[in-house]
Amino acid sequence: MTDGPTYGFDTLQIHAGSRPDPATGARQTPIYQTTAYVFRDAEHAAALFNLQEVGYIYSRLTNPTVAVLQERIATLEGGAGAVCCSSGHAAQIMALFPLMTPGKNVVVSTRLYGGTITQFSQTIKRFGWSATFVDFDDLDAVKAAIDDDTRAVFCESIANPGGYITDLKAIAKIADKAGLPLIVDNTGATPYLCRPIEHGATLVVHSTTKYLTGTGTVTGGCVVDSGTFDWSASDKFPSLSAPEPAYHGLKFHETFGPLAFTFHGIAVGLRDLGMTMNPQGAHYTLIGMETLSLRMERHVQNATELAEWLEKHPAVEAVTYAGLKSSPYFKRVKSICPRGAGALFTVALKGGYDGCIKFVNALEIFSHVANLGDARSLVIHSASTTHRQLTPEQQTAAGAAPNVVRLSIGIEDVEDLKTDLDRALAASM
Numbered sequence: 001m002t003d004g005p006t007y008g009f010d011t012l013q014i015h016a017g018s019r020p021d022p023a024t025g026a027r028q029t030p031i032y033q034t035t036a037y038v039f040r041d042a043e044h045a046a047a048l049f050n051l052q053e054v055g056y057i058y059s060r061l062t063n064p065t066v067a068v069l070q071e072r073i074a075t076l077e078g079g080a081g082a083v084c085c086s087s088g089h090a091a092q093i094m095a096l097f098p099l100m101t102p103g104k105n106v107v108v109s110t111r112l113y114g115g116t117i118t119q120f121s122q123t124i125k126r127f128g129w130s131a132t133f134v135d136f137d138d139l140d141a142v143k144a145a146i147d148d149d150t151r152a153v154f155c156e157s158i159a160n161p162g163g164y165i166t167d168l169k170a171i172a173k174i175a176d177k178a179g180l181p182l183i184v185d186n187t188g189a190t191p192y193l194c195r196p197i198e199h200g201a202t203l204v205v206h207s208t209t210k211y212l213t214g215t216g217t218v219t220g221g222c223v224v225d226s227g228t229f230d231w232s233a234s235d236k237f238p239s240l241s242a243p244e245p246a247y248h249g250l251k252f253h254e255t256f257g258p259l260a261f262t263f264h265g266i267a268v269g270l271r272d273l274g275m276t277m278n279p280q281g282a283h284y285t286l287i288g289m290e291t292l293s294l295r296m297e298r299h300v301q302n303a304t305e306l307a308e309w310l311e312k313h314p315a316v317e318a319v320t321y322a323g324l325k326s327s328p329y330f331k332r333v334k335s336i337c338p339r340g341a342g343a344l345f346t347v348a349l350k351g352g353y354d355g356c357i358k359f360v361n362a363l364e365i366f367s368h369v370a371n372l373g374d375a376r377s378l379v380i381h382s383a384s385t386t387h388r389q390l391t392p393e394q395q396t397a398a399g400a401a402p403n404v405v406r407l408s409i410g411i412e413d414v415e416d417l418k419t420d421l422d423r424a425l426a427a428s429m
């Protein structure tokens with residue numbers, strides 16, 4: 001379809017990036033299950049390898065099915081381009097890779113997906129990178145954490161596990177003043193609820209494994225570039241602004257302008273790190289995204305109703321949902337994610353640790369799994385699973401205290417979910 005800034009979200013989630021297959025007329029995007037593409041002739045091959053012509057070489061770099069998904073996510077996020085990869089965690093490395101070198105750091109929020117905390121506090125050290133963890137509600141602390149070696153600022157829009165909402169506008173202002181890109185993990189919100197680029201983000205990362213696919217079938221990730229950051233304004237980002245030896249001294253920013261980050265992600269990131277999304281995976285995510293807005297509306301509707309009901313339940317001590325009037329983040333919902341606070345929150349049970357175990361075991365519709373953002377309702381007792389290696393103090397700091405369960409509210413009949421929760425809550429006492 002032609003570029004249409006006039007088209008609405010519901011139209012774009014079905015059509016952006018796709019067109020009838022030129023060879024067959026197939027209306028749904030075909031799964032291009034091929035590793036390689038025949039060059040027209042030797043000159044065509046040389047032009048592709050020199051990045052003088054855009055086209056398909058090898059599916060570690062680009063694939064037509066994956067390309068449709070990249071364009072669709074970029075369009076919904078309001079970005080210039082996107083690179084899909086094998087998982088959300090791969091997307092985080094792909095986002096940092098062009099920005100960082102040994103000795104450099106990224107300033108990150110303390111409220112992050114558990115796996116991201118491990119990736120940033122442990123694994124990236126092996127690349128010589130480091131992360132400085134700060135409370136992103138303390139804007140002075142964020143400013144103070146930025147030093148000469150900082151190359152990016154990172155947070156989640158709606159953060160795991162408590163559904164905390166980051167003041168993206170305030171954080172973007174701080175990053176901008178320091179001449180740094182703000183990277184926002186928008187997995188918990190999706191572009192239907194929050195568009196971080198409109199609040200000043202430079203890059204948006206996704207675990208497409210979650211709401212974008214929405215069916216709990218495939219892992220995937222994506223990095224979207226706003227195309228607005230001036231990589232040449234300082235000498236901090238030589239991968240994008242300085243000559244690239246592997247491409248005869250080509251300068252990505254000078255050559256590709258707003259697509260510099262996207263081209264670098266494909267021509268260097270995917271080429272050398274190989275964290276590629278496969279076309280089957282892209283197919284499942286494309287199918288899922290066709291109903292994204294409908295699902296997110298229902299996710300939010302069910303989450304709001306259940307959070308309000310749970311807050312008053314005699315077996316419940318507290319509920320963290322930002323869509324509740326009692327939440328300290330209730331005001332932020334309107335400015336950051338006006339269509340709702342998502343469908344992820346934690347519930348503290350009066351029954352304590354043992355009560356949580358009984359609660360999880362008694363649920364029937366809710367599945368006890370280490371996942372979120374599925375059409376199905378999911379639950380996890382973090383203290384006995386993902387966070388079981390931590391001390392009770394560390395668990396509490398991470399929002400995973402021994403008496404806390406995390407719910408990912410699905411799109412089933414809300415009355416059935418209520419019945420299921422009610423029965424399990426009775427068992428928890």
Ligand SMILES: *Cc1c(COP(=O)(O)O)cnc(C)c1O
Binds near residue numbers: 090
């Ligand atoms: C799941 C998740 C990730 C990691 O994504 P994977 O696809 O599992 O690698 C990162 N951030 C958030 C917010 C997530 O929910």
